[in-house]
Amino acid sequence: MFYARVIGNVVSTIKYKGLIGKKLQILQPVDMETGKDSGMFLIAVDTTDSGIGDFVGYEDGMEATWAFDSYDVPSDASIVSIIEKVNVLDNK
Amino acid sequence: MVLGQVVGSVVATQKDKSLLSKKLLIVKSIDLDGNLLDSFVVAVDIVGVGVGEKVLVVNGSSARQTEETKDRSIDSVIVAKVDSYQVVK
Numbered sequence: 001m002f003y004a005r006v007i008g009n010v011v012s013t014i015k016y017k018g019l020i021g022k023k024l025q026i027l028q029p030v031d032m033e034t035g036k037d038s039g040m041f042l043i044a045v046d047t048t049d050s051g052i053g054d055f056v057g058y059e060d061g062m063e064a065t066w067a068f069d070s071y072d073v074p075s076d077a078s079i080v081s082i083i084e085k086v087n088v089l090d091n092k
Numbered sequence: 093m094v095l096g097q098v099v100g101s102v103v104a105t106q107k108d109k110s111l112l113s114k115k116l117l118i119v120k121s122i123d124l125d126g127n128l129l130d131s132f133v134v135a136v137d138i139v140g141v142g143v144g145e146k147v148l149v150v151n152g153s154s155a156r157q158t159e160e161t162k163d164r165s166i167d168s169v170i171v172a173k174v175d176s177y178q179v180v181k
Contacts, residue, residue, distance in 0.1 A: 008124075008179035010095075012148065014139055015172035016158055024093075024148070024172070026124070026179060041124060043093035043148055052180050062153045074161075074171050076154040077093055 001057040001080065004029045006050050010043055018072035025050060025079060027058060033088050044077035057081040093148045094133075095174065097122050098141055102134055110164035117141070117170065119149050124179050135168035136161060146174040 008026035012019075023046035031038040044058050047067045056079045059067060064078040096119035104116065115137040121129040126146075135149050138160040147170045155169040156162055 007181060008177055010148070010172075010177040011175045012172040013175055014141075015148075016138055018158065019171060026177065041095075043095055045093075052178075065154050065157050071157060072159070074150045074154055074157045074169060075093070076150045076152050 001059055002029060003032050003083065003086070004042075004044075004056055004058055005037075006052050006054045006056060006079075007041065008052060016074060018070060018074060019045065022046065022073070022075075023049075025056075027056070027077070027079070030055065032086055042077050044079050045073070045075040046079045048079055048082050050079055050082050055083045055086075057083055093150055093171070095122055095124075095177075096120055096133075096135075096147055096149050097126075097128060098143050098145050098147060098170075099128070099132070100143060108165050111136075111166070114160075114164075114166070117143075119147060119168075119170065122146070124177075133168045135170045136166050137170045139170060139173055141170055141173050148172040148174060 004027040010024040102116040
């Protein structure tokens with residue numbers, strides 16, 4: 001699972017039937033230790049009920065499809081948790 | 093999923109039989125301001141989009157989780173046409 005911040009959402013009417021009714025969020029990956037943005041934004045299918053500004057955990061790759069009951073959801077990134085707090089032990 | 097813009101199409105007569113009658117489009121990644129980036133993929137279109145339209149592309153083995161692409165040699169698929177998006181920075 002990876003850590004990211006929801007920065008926006010995508011509106012799409014013409015889409016594959018397996019994605020109908022699914023919320024599409026724009027995520028900015030965040031470094032857990034520093035809290036700073038890291039890497040390129042991505043679009044993820046939401047299985048929670050996240051909103052803009054929330055910190056979330058997402059799965060990528062094939063695991064992203066396992067978040068759904070149906071085998072008919074083509075998703076390579078899925079939001080699977082809303083994260084309230086992160087505790088990182090400072091080893092430096 | 094990757095946000096992209098369709099910039100062209102690919103015509104291939106000799107191809108694997110699992111790719112027969114699949115529409116192949118060239119999709120360039122875009123940033124949130126709509127600027128084209130350098131990276132691109134050739135993706136199979138299953139929703140019916142055209143050149144110039146903004147789309148969402150699914151990559152990797154997840155791309156085969158549709159009826160149209162199941163058990164085929166496909167690793168990039170266009171799953172949605174983007175109408176609009178909202179970003180709060």
